[in-house]
Amino acid sequence: MKKSFTIAGGGIGGLVTALCLHKNGHEVRVYESVNELKPLGVGINLLPHAVRILDYLGLVPELEKIGIKTSNLVYANRLGQIFLSDPRGTFAGYKWPQFSIHRGLLQQMLYRQCVATLGSDKIILGHHLESFSQTEDAITAVFTQNNDTKKRVKVDSDVLIGADGIHSVSRAQCYPEEGKVIFSGNILYRGTSLMPPFLNGSTMTMIGSNQQKMVIYPIGLPHPTTGLQHINWVANLKAEAHENGGIQDWNKEVEKTFLLEKYKAWRYDWLDVYEMINRAASLYEFPMSDRNPLQKWSFGRFSLLGDAAHPMYPIGSNGASQAILDAASLTEAFRRETTVEQALQVYEENRLPATSKIVIQNRKKGPDAILDLMENRFPTGFSTEEIPHSEIDATMSNYKKTAGFDIQTLNQKTASLEE
Ligand SMILES: Cc1cc2nc3c(=O)[nH]c(=O)nc-3n(C[C@H](O)[C@H](O)[C@H](O)COP(=O)(O)OP(=O)(O)OC[C@H]3O[C@@H](n4cnc5c(N)ncnc54)[C@H](O)[C@@H]3O)c2cc1C
Known part of the structure; x- marks a missing residue:
């Protein structure tokens, strides 16, 4: 089923979605609020399951140029005593690496890829989503130009994706009572x-x-x-x-x-x-800050993605990674389903419960709960033989399962969009 897509938001989620959809033959336009994509932000981590999707897009060599392959995750108490060194990515036997990377450089790399593959006229900067409306046949997004004219631009397509971040306008239209983060x-x-x-x-x-x-x-x-x-x-x-x-x-x-x-x-x-x-x-x-998980992301021809759908605490390196998994799941749903509404429902069924669990886990400190375990049990420090390895390992492996990157499951997959 080939469709026309409007994506509101040219962050990590919006741009990866555009690349995945385009690769599958869809017509895609991305509208981004800012006039210029400056390298904003500092570091983020891309977990192996998200790198798998970027591998499908052929982007691993680009990631190698701008990021660093994370070898270990080391936990220490405030006295600097190390109690865990957990190998990561390919160093742990995953098929894909974990990358530590500058968020702004990643966004700019994705933007260049979008311009090169979709065409520069398909990535439209300086357009801020204001609202949307839909009929049975199409969805209309209304953008305001980010200049003195403040001209309003109406864009029709088959599908609209709200990838407009934690302060999402599109989410607020669906949930006007929700309020602040x-x-x-x-x-x-x-x-x-x-x-x-x-x-x-x-x-x-x-x-x-x-x-x-x-x-x-x-x-x-x-x-x-x-x-x-x-x-x-x-x-x-x-x-x-x-x-x-x-x-x-x-x-x-x-x-x-x-x-x-x-x-x-x-x-x-x-x-x-x-x-x-x-x-x-x-x-x-x-x-x-975060927001409470929602009951529903998809409304007819519209759905939410990335931070707009599931803003979470930046714990466990999941913000960008989960947005990339959303992009893959959405594209795969359009490959399998026959109507827009069905595809968006399937996408929601696959991704909403999975990401809601991470939002909740991150409120309970995610894998970093082991820091408190050590601080509370050994406030003045510990000796090597006192380290509770089995408790620590259980917390770490539970989180990997919740976040969808336990090694056994992931290594059975190929560099494709299949879930
Ligand atoms: C400037 C910036 C810096 C960040 N720095 C970090 C960081 O250092 N570390 C970290 O872990 N995470 C950071 N994040 C968040 C991180 O990028 C996301 O958690 C994650 O990548 C998910 O991406 P996303 O595309 O869903 O959201 P975002 O990356 O937030 O992207 C949303 C995009 O939508 C655009 N947008 C917003 N409203 C509208 C609208 N109404 N119409 C059109 N476009 C709109 C925004 O300009 C932005 O480009 C940052 C986000 C931003 C926007």
């Missing part, structure tokens, strides 16, 4: 610093507890002459005076003085966290 009570402070590589130079690490945490990973290879590497980091702190539940801006810059104070004791022989914060060129504040 739900604030977790935690603030994330995000930065990148040029540092000498730590551990083996391709390790991601989680340190501390959910009271005060630090997530750190390299997002580029060491510079050939200086040897320094771009290290991405996210400090997770309980909100104090400056709670900011309603607003979620990925690019709000803040001062780092207070953060240095908070992390002044975090100086280990394998990584100097204080120095890393000190070296950051800039620091961004991001109130960690």
Whole structure:
């Protein structure tokens, strides 16, 4: 069934959806709010099941140019004592790697691919979705041009996909009572610093507890002459005076003085966290928020995708990965079903329950629950023989199953869209 698609939102989810649909013969246009796609954001991780879809699109060589293959996920307490090193991606025997990558570079790479394959006239920047309406035969999206004219543009197609992010206009039209995002009570402070590589130079690490945490990973290879590497980091702190539940801006810059104070004791022989914060060129504040899972994403010829459908805490490296899985599932549903409505229902049935579980798991700290386990049980540190390996392994493997990337299931698949 070949159809015409309008995608509102040119983020990771919208662009991967466009590439998957185009590869399957559909006519696709993406309308993105901003006038220029700047490399915004800092690091994200792509898990092996999402890399499988990008492999299907032939993009692994591009990922290798801009990202780093994550070899291990290391967990440590706030004293810097390491209690778990979990191999990742191909280093763990997966068919596909896990990539640590700059979000903005990934988005720009996907944009270039879309322009090269769909054509530059199919990726329309500076158009902000305002509303949509539908009949039995078509769906009409109304965009406002992001310039002085504020001209309104009506676009008809067979299908409209709302991939317009956590503050989705299309979701708000379907759920006008929903209101603002739900604030977790935690603030994330995000930065990148040029540092000498730590551990083996391709390790991601989680340190501390959910009271005060630090997530750190390299997002580029060491510079050939200086040897320094771009290290991405996210400090997770309980909100104090400056709670900011309603607003979620990925690019709000803040001062780092207070953060240095908070992390002044975090100086280990394998990584100097204080120095890393000190070296950051800039620091961004991001109130960690999500939304409640929905009962329904698909309404006739319309459906939601990515953060618009299932915004979740950025725990367990799932935000971008789940948006990519949505793109695959949506495209596969249109390959199998005979009507638009059926395809969107099947897509919803496949993806809504799966992503809702992750939203809920992430509220319970996801795999990072093992940080609290260690902090609560050994507040002053532990000896090697005290590490509760079986409890830790059980938490890790349960999360991998929930997030859909346990190794046995994934390795049976090929680089295709099949679920
Ligand atoms: C600027 C920015 C920086 C980010 N930085 C990080 C980061 O550092 N780390 C991290 O883990 N995650 C980050 N994220 C979120 C991450 O990209 C997503 O969680 C994930 O990739 C899912 O992608 P998505 O396409 O569903 O949503 P998003 O990546 O949020 O993309 C949504 C897109 O829709 C566009 N849009 C919004 N409203 C409209 C509208 N009404 N009409 C048309 N277009 C619209 C937005 O401009 C955006 O390009 C960032 C998101 C943004 C927008």
